[in-house]
Amino acid sequence: MHNLSEQNFIQQLSIDCVIFGYRDKKLQVLVNKLNFNGDFWALPGGFVYHDEDIDKAANRILQERTGISEIYLDQFYVFGNAKRKNLNFIDALIALNPQMLLNGEKNKEEYDWFTKRFISIGYYALVDINKVVPQKTDLDESIQWIDVRELPQMIIDHNAIVSKALESVRLNLDEKRLAFNLLSETFTMKEAQELYESIFDKPFARNNFQKKILDLNVLERLEKKFTGAANKAPFLYRIKK
Amino acid sequence: MHNLSEQNFIQQLSIDCVIFGYRDKKLQVLVNKLNFNGDFWALPGGFVYHDEDIDKAANRILQERTGISEIYLDQFYVFGNAKRKNLNFIDALIALNPQMLLNGEKNKEEYDWFTKRFISIGYYALVDINKVVPQKTDLDESIQWIDVRELPQMIIDHNAIVSKALESVRLNLDEKRLAFNLLSETFTMKEAQELYESIFDKPFARNNFQKKILDLNVLERLEKKFTGAANKAPFLYRIKK
Numbered sequence: 123m124h125n126l127s128e129q130n131f132i133q134q135l136s137i138d139c140v141i142f143g144y145r146d147k148k149l150q151v152l153v154n155k156l157n158f159n160g161d162f163w164a165l166p167g168g169f170v171y172h173d174e175d176i177d178k179a180a181n182r183i184l185q186e187r188t189g190i191s192e193i194y195l196d197q198f199y200v201f202g203n204a205k206r207k208n209l210n211f212i213d214a215l216i217a218l219n220p221q222m223l224l225n226g227e228k229n230k231e232e233y234d235w236f237t238k239r240f241i242s243i244g245y246y247a248l249v250d251i252n253k254v255v256p257q258k259t260d261l262d263e264s265i266q267w268i269d270v271r272e273l274p275q276m277i278i279d280h281n282a283i284v285s286k287a288l289e290s291v292r293l294n295l296d297e298k299r300l301a302f303n304l305l306s307e308t309f310t311m312k313e314a315q316e317l318y319e320s321i322f323d324k325p326f327a328r329n330n331f332q333k334k335i336l337d338l339n340v341l342e343r344l345e346k347k348f349t350g351a352a353n354k355a356p357f358l359y360r361i362k363k
Numbered sequence: 364m365h366n367l368s369e370q371n372f373i374q375q376l377s378i379d380c381v382i383f384g385y386r387d388k389k390l391q392v393l394v395n396k397l398n399f400n401g402d403f404w405a406l407p408g409g410f411v412y413h414d415e416d417i418d419k420a421a422n423r424i425l426q427e428r429t430g431i432s433e434i435y436l437d438q439f440y441v442f443g444n445a446k447r448k449n450l451n452f453i454d455a456l457i458a459l460n461p462q463m464l465l466n467g468e469k470n471k472e473e474y475d476w477f478t479k480r481f482i483s484i485g486y487y488a489l490v491d492i493n494k495v496v497p498q499k500t501d502l503d504e505s506i507q508w509i510d511v512r513e514l515p516q517m518i519i520d521h522n523a524i525v526s527k528a529l530e531s532v533r534l535n536l537d538e539k540r541l542a543f544n545l546l547s548e549t550f551t552m553k554e555a556q557e558l559y560e561s562i563f564d565k566p567f568a569r570n571n572f573q574k575k576i577l578d579l580n581v582l583e584r585l586e587k588k589f590t591g592a593a594n595k596a597p598f599l600y601r602i603k604k
Contacts, residue, residue, distance in 0.1 A: 132374075132375050133373075133375070134374070170443070172445075173445050174445050175443060175444050178445075179443075197440065199438065202411070203416050204415050204419075239373075241373070241376065241411075241417060243441050243443070293538065
């Protein structure tokens with residue numbers, strides 16, 4: 123673990139990031155598999171320095187835990203149940219590796235710090251999966267994109283955090299033009315529809331969908347090139363500049 | 364001040380409540396005028412006990428600071444700028460009343476605790492102004508409904524918190540049927556329109572507004588009583604059960 127000393131971080135406050143990507147017609151989430159014996163899956167998360175804006179902290183944490191930088195993260199909810207503790211997680215780790223607590227006073231202090239009740243601020247982003255290269259750290263066995271509907275059991279309440287993030291994405295999708303971040307620069311109406319279907323986990327009627335999307339007034343249709351082949355191809359769209 | 368000892372509360376974390384009401388065709392916000400020399404206006408706010416859910420804390424804080432209970436509060440944003448401190452506020456208080464710091468070790472400790480950087484979770488609610496009776500506490504000189512567009516300069520970033528809350532209300536108004544909480548049980552279409560106009564601070568065209576509101580499919584129109592006078596009166600609406 124990095125240095126969790128209370129001198130550095132605001133106590134009892136964490137940030138967890140839900141990064142959505144889209145591939146093979148499936149909505150996916152970026153998840154770290156922690157580098158401990160046992161299956162410990164976790165969202166990329168961390169803590170806030172005393173002199174750091176929380177939005178900057180979210181970006182720093184994401185970069186430290188995934189290598190991904192320069193994306194726009196949105197706050198979506200604060201998880202503040204009183205029973206929300208790392209305790210079960212850390213107890214399991216210590217059961218697996220009792221040495222952890224036997225490395226002297228400093229570790230004991232870190233343990234106390236880390237086992238308090240934490241309030242976590244959730245941030246999400248939707249990214250073009252082809253434009254980011256997630257990188258694992260020493261903390262992780264691996265870092266993976268996993269289908270949002272096939273996530274493993276994660277630590278603490280991280281599965282609930284993903285559910286709430288998905289709810290926020292659905293509510294804000296149109297208003298914030300978020301969805302199109304997940305697609306390549308140009309895309310067909312069918313591709314947009316498949317994306318929406320993966321996010322809402324339900325089918326849309328083609329005509330209604332097309333009308334709804336065009337009514338958002340954020341897309342422009344590209345001119346077809348007048349070759350024989352292209353005329354049979356579907357129209358391509360992109361976000362208006 | 365209540366006991367701000369760090370034994371009781373999570374450090375560096377606060378909750379601030381933006382309570383919107385509607386009266387005289389104006390959107391109003393509930394504001395405490397603090398009981399100190401000088402003009403210190405503040406949103407109803409407070410801190411989270413170690414063993415308390417944040418949502419429950421928001422309700423407790425609202426009740427303690429305004430007497431209002433049993434209303435639904437919605438989280439809307441976390442204010443976490445690194446420079447966000449009570450420092451200027453408390454310095455001003457101490458300049459006005461140096462005795463504050465001279466009452467022994469306990470006050471010094473509270474001062475240190477309170478002057479750290481705080482992260483604040485914003486909650487809002489829309490209430491029927493006729494159904495609540497705000498009550499000031501010993502901390503306050505008064506508690507008042509003030510027109511959202513005529514708020515005084517408040518402590519720390521409380522004016523910015525109100526602006527952000529209003530932004531969230533506008534975004535979520537239709538989806539959550541929030542607006543109608545501000546009206547009496549039955550209301551005319553004209554009253555609903557005036558309410559929307561006060562929230563969005565702009566006029567709506569009557570026909571478009573009526574269509575938009577009825578398309579929400581959350582209102583029912585009451586039958587008119589067939590007296591001569593009532594037939595000239597406008598239709599009344601209420602939220603569907």
